[in-house]
Amino acid sequence: MNSNTSPLIITASIYALLVLIWATTPLAIVWSVAEVHPMWVLIIRYFGASLIALLLLIAMRGALPFDRVSMKSYVAGSLNLIGAQLFIYLAANYLTSGLMALIFGFSPLIAGLIGHVILKTNRLIGLQWLGMAIAVGGLTFVFADSAESKVNPWGIVLMLLSMVSYISSIFWVKQIKAPLKPMSQATGSLIISALASLLIIPFIWQHFPTALPSTQAMIGFVFTMIMSSIVAMLCYFWLIKRLSASTVSLSNVMTPIIALVLGTTLNHEHISSHAFLGILVVMFGIILYFWKEWKAQYFA
Known part of the structure; x- marks a missing residue:
């Protein structure tokens, strides 16, 4: 057996695990907020995740510095967590899990647009502009079928706000360039997110959960x-060091498709034939957007 076979299998397994987690997360969110107020679910999630991350960091004997640059980076990272996830949890009341994953699949396109128009860090070519236009057209087609496919305008707006928070966090963390290891960055950002979530409590205290939710809701929460x-x-940071950005970006095509299948089979979410056609158009647009990178990576 080739000596490179084992690392290849490990990398492929971790990649598959990451795609599966990302594809399942929207459904897990929909399940977890079915019986408990979304903001309470978010608060408990971040305090629990912070504790787990802190214990892992201690077990790994990692550092958690609190100097000015590190703290700034933690805050920037938390915009991806408490910022982006807050809007996703609110959107779960308006959209199916599959459509949430589909809309979030636009994040690389929006990031590219911000980089081109505002930050001037990259230049989009004609094929990428065409891919964006086709993807937006496909989403509009899905939106036009809202009566049958449970596409609420508020859900679209909330998911767009989530993407803006997510992308802003990435750009901000990169701009700070704090000398932090991934686990330290993630733990610090989780702690900041948990503390920031406390600010929500006065507005949702009357919705404090008084009973344990169903097994399905608990599975989604855990x-x-x-x-x-x-x-x-951990999977993401492990892969980003070993694979090209174009390879990681393939997940933006796979994740929504898997999420749609999971939502349909496990949560009985209905997607009409018109909406499904729109989804295929969106996927085609995303493929066009990334085609230049993938062609250079795999067909050069």
Whole structure:
């Protein structure tokens, strides 16, 4: 057996695990907020995830510095957590899990647009502009079928706000360039997110959960706290050091498709034929957007 076979299998397994977690997270969120107020679920999730991350960091004998640059980086990272996730949890009341994953699949496109128009860090070519236009057209087609496919305008707005928070966090963390290891960065950002979530309590105290939710809701909650907040984070940072950005970006095509299948089979979410056609158009647009990178990576 080739000496490179084992590392290849490990990398492929971790990649598959990350895609599966990302694809399952929207469904887990929908389940977890079905019986408990979304903000209470979010607060408990981040305090639980912070504790787990802190224990892992101690076990790994990692450092958690509190100097000015590190603290700034933690805050920037928390914008991806408490900022982006807050809007996702609110959107769970308006959209199916599959459509949430589909809309979030636009994040690389929006990041590219921000980099081109505002930050001037990259230049988009004609094929990428065409891919964006096709993807937006497909999403509009899905939106037009809202009566049958449970596409609420508020859900779209909330998911867009989530993407803006997520992308802003990435750019901000990169701009700070704090000399932090991934686990330290993630733990610090989780702690900041947990503390920031306390500010929500006065507005939701009357919705404090008084009984344990159903098994399905608990499964969704535990999944988001452990798999989505901790395991996915470690997989992502492990892969980003070993694979090209174009390879990691393939997940933006696979994740929504898997999420749609999971939502349909496990949560009985209905997607009409018109909406499904729109989803295929969105996927085609995303493929066009990334085609230049993938062609250079795999067909050069």
